Amino acid sequence: VKEASMTTESEAPGAVTKSGAKNAKSDAQKFYKKRPDPEGLKLIEEGDAAMKENDFAKAKALYDKATEVCKASSVQAEKPKKEPKPAAAEKEEPEKTGANASRTLLLSDPKTNVQAKPMREGVPEEQNYARNSQQVLDDHLKTTGGKYLTRFPPEPNGYLHIGHAKAMNFNFGQAKIAKSMGIGGETIMRFDDTNPEAEKQEYIDSILANVKWLGNNPIKVTYSSDYFEELYQFALQLIRQGDAYVCHQTKDEIKASRDIIRQAHIDHLKEMPAGAFSPWRETGVEENLDKFEKMRTGQYEEGKAMLRMKGDLWSDNPAMWDTVFYRIKYSPHPKAGDKWCIYPTYDYTHCIVDSLENISHSLCTLEFETRQAADGPYYWLLHKLGIYKPVTWEYSRCNITHNVLSKRKLNSLVTKKIVNGWDDPRLLTLDGLRRRGYSPSSINAFCEQIGVTRSGTITTQMHVLENCIRTELDLSARRVFAVVRPLKVEITNMSQQETLKVPNHPKDPSLGEREIVFSPTIFIERDDFRLQDDPQYYGLAPNKDVGLLGTGVVLTCTEVVKDSKGNVERLKATVRPRGDAKPKGNIHWVSDGAAVKAELRLYSNLFTVENPNVSPAKPAAAAAAAEGTLSSPFTLLQLES
Structure with missing residues (x-):
């Protein structure tokens, strides 16, 4: 009895046991499954690391924080739909999603888009910013004739890759389907050129060439910079309405403020603690107008002033926590020249230009889901400006094994000379695929085969892409030995x-x-x-x-x-x-x-690991590929004449 009543230090009253930490992890995983917030996952992983060190108190605290983050998150897990088993006579009918999605009209009828985005569960109606008035919708339909109008809006800061081909296939494809049905459908080619430091004319030229190469014909080519004056006037309107303010916080200070806001949500505080609000959040309208004019006329250094939305810090959507709308950049713009030294951010520009161009459906990848929620800044901004609200529709990114599609990572491979330029045939850039021998039809066939889904975790095997060109060439290529x-x-x-x-x-x-x-x-x-x-x-x-x-x-x-x-x-x-x-x-x-000698260039996987985006990756072929396959001696080939 005496031994049973004894407690060790780790089991003392109030101490966290291993079992308690495991229970906290189970709760965190349960809520992450419902709301897969990336920050929640990071906290769970940090908790796992603490568990390995037997720091159960730290692990439990991290798991508990992950639970609260996921509870408060606006990220929604995709709910799997159970499809009824088709009857024998129905089995030949094409599916509405996945591989046949690009051949099926997935988008809502523009005439029905009063509520441009469904509300998230639990969000109060007063935070529903995505509703068009009937008059606004009627004006939009009068301008477009009720047709489907999509857009393909790459930033000209690099070369296009297979992920952009998927976006093109979906945007242009949905418009083509609507047109073939007699409803009408068109696509605008828009350059999102709001960052003068990263954009070059060579990228613009390459993008236009690749869009045409894949067989896409936009009704017109536009630039976000075409609307800089309208965007500036809208910013003045927001300031006059008290919906935007000039802030002088640094990036680190903004991050610290957001961390305080996030913790306040987790702790269910009734009042925001000190440090949550920017010190300049309550600056008067006239002073904000004066400061914004100083920003425009170059009277502040870069990073010393920015225009931020005066959002809702109590919203459980983190994108509403005073997103930056304008920043200072003393760099000439490839199209606008040196006329401007303040440039709108993507979050500010994207929705307004969608509205000005009367886009019926704005199609983006899943990372924009939070920002484009009915209670997010995309619709908040259009609501405050009183202008038309397009439908937003999110789908998963294109991920392919043994390769990377991030422009930042691709740029690193190119600048470090691990590959031989943006058109290296081992890369999945469109220029690289074209040089390797892929045809436009094979790339489009791949995009149609993988379709569009709402799952952000699907990675397509490289052989699926290879099989598309193999199938095409098998039908058309002349044989030689x-x-x-x-x-x-x-x-x-x-x-x-x-x-x-x-x-x-x-x-x-x-x-x-x-x-x-x-x-x-x-x-x-x-x-x-x-x-x-x-x-x-x-x-x-x-x-x-x-x-x-x-x-x-x-x-x-x-x-x-x-x-x-x-x-x-x-x-x-x-x-x-x-x-x-x-x-x-x-x-x-x-x-x-009779045979002739030839140089043969053999390509294998660029990375040794299947998913280099999450694994410690190094380029494949340690002996050769680190310098680039193309820079290695070629294998001599005997070829018939």
């Missing part, structure tokens, strides 16, 4: 060469025939020969038969000639007509003398 690692074969019972005719395509006679030379000395693929035969092996071995493609003969290995080190140097063989008995396998070959 080539051997990568040639092994000489001397045919001892053949004295003269012959000229044979073989089809250019095994299944398409319309592609015609070609002549090839069949000589007493040929080369086969070294991998098509083994010293030891195997029942499951279909290649050549000593005293074994294989067919030679295109010749109608069977080749039998009669002798293996080795060099002084015991390596196979060449083979001796005989041939005979194939007859009725088909050989177990058939191999390709090229003729000595």
Whole structure:
């Protein structure tokens, strides 16, 4: 009894036990599953690290904080829908999502878009900023004629990649479907050029070329900078309404304030503690107008002043916590020149230009979901300005194994010369894919195959992309023989060469025939020969038969000639007509003398790990790829002429 009543230091009253920390983790995971907030996940991972160090009190505190973050988060987990099993007669009908999504009109009828975005569960109606008045919607429909109007808005700060191809396929594709249905559909090509430091004309030119290359035809090309004056006037309107203020906090101070606000939400405080509000949040209208004019006329240094929204710090949507609308940048703009030294942020520009261009459906990837919620800054801003509110629609990003699509990471690979430029064939940039031999139709087929989903965790295997071009080329490519690692074969019972005719395509006679030379000395693929035969092996071995493609003969290995080190140097063989008995396998070959040497560039995965975005990644092929496959010596190839 005495032993049972004793407590250790870790089990003392009020101490956190391992079991208590595990229970806290279970709660955190449960709420993360419902609301998968990235910050919540980070806290859970930090809690796991504390558990490994047996710091159960720290772990429990982190798990509890993760629970509160996820509870307060606006991120919604996708709810899986159970589809009824189709009847036999219905199985041929295309699905509405996934692979066939790009061929199905997924977007709502523009005439019904009074409520531009559904409200999140639990959000009060007074925070519903996404509702259009009927008059505003009618004015929009009068301008557009009720057609679907989408936009493709890349920032010209780099080269396009396969993820942009997916965005193009969805935006242009939905408009094309609506047009084919007689409703009407068009797409605007818009450059989101609000950051003069990162944007270059070469990127603009490349983007326009790639959009055209993929077969997309926008009704017009616009630039966010085309609307700088309107955006500036709207900013003045917000200041006069008391909905925006000039702030002088540093980035670190803003982050500290947001951390205080976040903790206040977690702790369910009734009042915001000191430090939550910017010291300049309650500055008067006239003073804010004066300061904003000083920003515009270059009287502040970069980073010393910015225009922020006067949002709702009590909102459980963190994007509402006084987002920055304008900042100072003393850099010439590639299109606007040096007319401006204040530039609007993406969060400010995106929604207003969508509205000004009468976009019916603004399609973005899932990272914008919080900002584009009905109670988020996208709709708050349009609500405060009293202008039309487009529908926003989010979908998952394109992720492919063994590669990266982040512009920042791609830029790092290029600048560190791990790859040979933005068009390196190992990259998934459109220029790289094009140089590697991908066609526009194969890239579009890939985008249609993966479709659009609401899951942010799907990563597509690289072979899915490769299969799209393989399938296309299989139908259209003329066949030729080539051997990568040639092994000489001397045919001892053949004295003269012959000229044979073989089809250019095994299944398409319309592609015609070609002549090839069949000589007493040929080369086969070294991998098509083994010293030891195997029942499951279909290649050549000593005293074994294989067919030679295109010749109608069977080749039998009669002798293996080795060099002084015991390596196979060449083979001796005989041939005979194939007859009725088909050989177990058939191999390709090229003729000595008639073949030509060629340089062969072989590409493997760029990264050794499947998902370099979450794993400690290094470029593949430690011996060669670190310098770039293209800078390595090429493999010599024997190729028929």
